[in-house]
Amino acid sequence: MKNDLYKILVELSPNYKKNYLPSISIDCVVFGFHDASLKVLLLQLKNTTKWGLPGGYLKRDEDLNAGANRILKERTGAENIFLNQFKTFGKKNRSEEFFSDFPDDLWHKQRYISIAHYALINFEIVNPVIDQFSEACEWKEISELPELMMDHEDIFNEALLQLRRDLNYKPVGLNLLPEKFTMPELQKLYEIILDKKLNRGNFYRKMTRYEILEKLNETRKGGAHKAPDLYKFDEKKYKAALKTGLQESW
Amino acid sequence: MKNDLYKILVELSPNYKKNYLPSISIDCVVFGFHDASLKVLLLQLKNTTKWGLPGGYLKRDEDLNAGANRILKERTGAENIFLNQFKTFGKKNRSEEFFSDFPDDLWHKQRYISIAHYALINFEIVNPVIDQFSEACEWKEISELPELMMDHEDIFNEALLQLRRDLNYKPVGLNLLPEKFTMPELQKLYEIILDKKLNRGNFYRKMTRYEILEKLNETRKGGAHKAPDLYKFDEKKYKAALKTGLQESW
Known part of the structure; x- marks a missing residue:
């Protein structure tokens, strides 16, 4: 050979x-x-x-x-x-x-x-x-x-x-997503990594409560539905929160 | 040399x-x-x-x-x-x-x-x-x-x-403590590993809520105070709980 x-x-x-x-x-x-x-x-x-x-x-x-x-x-x-x-x-x-x-x-x-x-x-x-x-x-x-x-x-x-x-300890989302993303895109990433469906309302509430996202004055245009809001990570807050861990169960 | x-x-x-x-x-x-x-x-x-x-x-x-x-x-x-x-x-x-x-x-x-x-x-x-x-x-x-x-x-x-x-993912307590232990002993172990003081009531409530401890019909005798209850881990429940993680913050 x-x-x-x-x-x-x-x-x-x-x-x-x-x-x-x-x-x-x-x-x-x-x-x-x-x-x-x-x-x-x-x-x-x-x-x-x-x-x-x-x-x-x-x-x-x-x-x-x-x-x-x-x-x-x-x-x-x-x-x-x-x-x-x-x-x-x-x-x-x-x-x-x-x-x-x-x-x-x-x-x-x-x-x-x-x-x-x-x-x-x-x-x-x-x-x-x-x-x-x-x-x-x-x-x-x-x-x-x-x-x-x-x-x-x-x-x-x-x-x-x-x-x-x-997911609770490292800036996973920050490194995998583009700079600007929608909440459904973030949720999809979490669902794939966790290998389970997440409730949309709960996910939104938890992410908001962590205070690691910054809502932009922009929307994602081009879809058939109402244009969803765009977000980006507040890198400083995200990394600070990860130090102790986002210790809630999904 | x-x-x-x-x-x-x-x-x-x-x-x-x-x-x-x-x-x-x-x-x-x-x-x-x-x-x-x-x-x-x-x-x-x-x-x-x-x-x-x-x-x-x-x-x-x-x-x-x-x-x-x-x-x-x-x-x-x-x-x-x-x-x-x-x-x-x-x-x-x-x-x-x-x-x-x-x-x-x-x-x-x-x-x-x-x-x-x-x-x-x-x-x-x-x-x-x-x-x-x-x-x-x-x-x-x-x-x-x-x-x-x-x-x-x-x-x-x-x-x-x-x-x-x-602490949230591996049977740390099970492997470091003797078979029977008191709640203050378990709390002390967590305090040392986490390097912080924990509230006694909160610790007791969380540990009870996890349902990983079995309370024995025995107490630790010999101390100056009221003899504290002895516990042991319910190994099966402990390991099952660790699979998803005891994901609460301390």
Whole structure:
């Protein structure tokens, strides 16, 4: 099986051995929100049918946090992204089997633990980058994921659970929505992340009570219905409120 | 500086290189509750004045979770411990400087990321074990910590923040308190973890409303005051309630 991916990896292997830390990889679950649906950025390696999370390795002279940001930038072109490390995955044989047909001394074939991060990205500013290992790099709707390689489905599921919990503690809405949004759009985002329908009146009351939204003198035009009001987050109040947590149950 | 620690590490280095994964260490913040105070298990390496968190390395053929449990067992003699991975620490030079006087090819001197866990332990069943690297292994009260080595103070502080947040999501009380306890003892535990005084009546009402406690037909005898009632957790209800979270603010 000496296909393109094989040739590329064998050629790059010595450079990786020299410049990167062994045993450690970084994987990123990149969330974006668009057209009332939550999406995740996936790539398809050359010569494979499965999809995977964008990831990479940590340089020997690089802080972990800097490495995760670098990898994200390489994949999306985006900088200053909201990035949250949430769990490290370290089962035996979580990645080696994927490279079973490759030479044993290949860099990519060693045992790795994966330090998983999730990223929240404004969908509109991202340019998915197809790198040299990949055939495709695309946004996929989270309810229609393709088959994922290695343990990437576990990593994705844990990221979504963490995102759900972090609704009360991290500026999730601020990072996923465009600057101006309507209350139904915000509610839809919460419903997808929480995986349940919310009562419209209750949602409105809670959001108002938190005092983290600023109502603008603008409406969203163009729909068939009465034009809904536009809001934006009061970033200072939002972040202050998150420090103690928006600790109400939904 | 060829002291005891130096000799031991140089001798063990080849074995570590053979059997353990490079670049990865595991550190554990072990919490115990006793005499109305929250304590953490620390050890003091031979020939050093600073203290550190118990930790170790991951074997090449060992799941990450199994490695963390093994390390805890080696240090405390305890099994089936509540263990929660909470963050991976990966700053450059977080550990190498500590070994600056040691040979460059020493196993311990390489760059490590540390996969940090916190553990909750019933104080009464633990036998702190002084291993071959250590001079002492002791419980220290969290408000009176000695100076810690490397970035272990950061790791401890993050563990405490995580524990605070996890009060609503993990069986913290169940794992830190003895089987039977009084309401003032439970309140004291919450006050220490949250680092604030709580109103006695409110605390009692909230705890009762969660329906996670079972009141026993026993009282704590021996005090100068009226003997307080003893409670235990209804483990099934407690764990069911934590699934959605005890999402009220304190």
